[in-house]
Amino acid sequence: MKILKKYDLLIIGCGASGFAAAIKASELTEGKIKIGMVCKGLLGGTCVNVGCVPSKYLIEITNKYYLSRKKFIGLELSAKINFTDIMGGLKKVVKELREEKYEKVLNYYSNVDLIKGDVTFIEPNKIRVNTEKGEQELSGSKIIIGVGSTCFASNMARRWLEEPKELLDWGQLEGLHHLLPYT
Ligand SMILES: Cc1cc2nc3c(=O)[nH]c(=O)nc-3n(C[C@H](O)[C@H](O)[C@H](O)COP(=O)(O)OP(=O)(O)OC[C@H]3O[C@@H](n4cnc5c(N)ncnc54)[C@H](O)[C@@H]3O)c2cc1C
Numbered sequence: 722m723k724i725l726k727k728y729d730l731l732i733i734g735c736g737a738s739g740f741a742a743a744i745k746a747s748e749l750t751e752g753k754i755k756i757g758m759v760c761k762g763l764l765g766g767t768c769v770n771v772g773c774v775p776s777k778y779l780i781e782i783t784n785k786y787y788l789s790r791k792k793f794i795g796l797e798l799s800a801k802i803n804f805t806d807i808m809g810g811l812k813k814v815v816k817e818l819r820e821e822k823y824e825k826v827l828n829y830y831s832n833v834d835l836i837k838g839d840v841t842f843i844e845p846n847k848i849r850v851n852t853e854k855g856e857q858e859l860s861g862s863k864i865i866i867g868v869g870s871t872c873f874a875s876n877m878a879r880r881w882l883e884e885p886k887e888l889l890d891w892g893q894l895e896g897l898h899h900l901l902p903y904t
Pocket residue numbers: 733734735736737738739759760761762763765766767768769771772773774776777838839840841867868869870
């Protein structure tokens with residue numbers, strides 16, 4: 722029989738929203754409530770690992786490179802790109818930020834348990850977590866869901882991408898052709 726672990730608050734997701742929820746809930750209750758933060762994947766979720774941070778890092782490098790190629794009379798700039806090194810630098814920054822802004826932060830909140838695994842709801846206040854060590858069941862008096870978002874292409878969009886001419890009236894869309902694929 723599985724043992725049911727009980728929490729005052731369960732937070733599903735350990736991205737920016739999950740962490741913000743855990744910190745705020747701890748502050749508001751002076752660390753007196755027991756919080757379970759449950760998630761799969763890397764701590765920090767989208768923003769630090771694959772979203773805001775990597776994109777801004779690469780955009781910044783691209784801007785610098787662009788400037789180095791611009792011609793100003795009397796100014797000579799040069800830049801060489803080493804893609805492998807750039808990606809190595811990016812991984813280092815992401816790792817450092819993940820450690821500083823997420824992993825180490827948990828050390829300050831002894832009331833927060835981190836549980837790694839895939840979550841499924843089994844009852845409104847109960848979840849099943851598929852961890853590396855097997856299944857666990859957790860319950861929460863309150864549950865906050867902070868699982869981010871994923872892309873979804875509706876059937877309509879898929880059909881449009883596959884058969885653009887069938888659905889679009891090119892005449893009505895005159896002037897917008899440059900925005901559409903397959904024109
Ligand atoms: C390329 C890119 C650039 C961006 N740039 C910016 C920017 O400059 N500024 C800005 O404000 N925002 C930016 N964003 C948006 C920002 O990254 C997101 O708004 C933010 O990360 C959302 O945080 P979140 O905690 O809601 O979700 P996420 O960070 O996606 O976290 C979701 C968490 O839920 C977990 N999870 C999901 N399903 C389950 C499950 N079934 N079981 C267990 N765990 C689960 C995941 O493992 C993860 O830990 C960018 C996004 C992208 C993709």
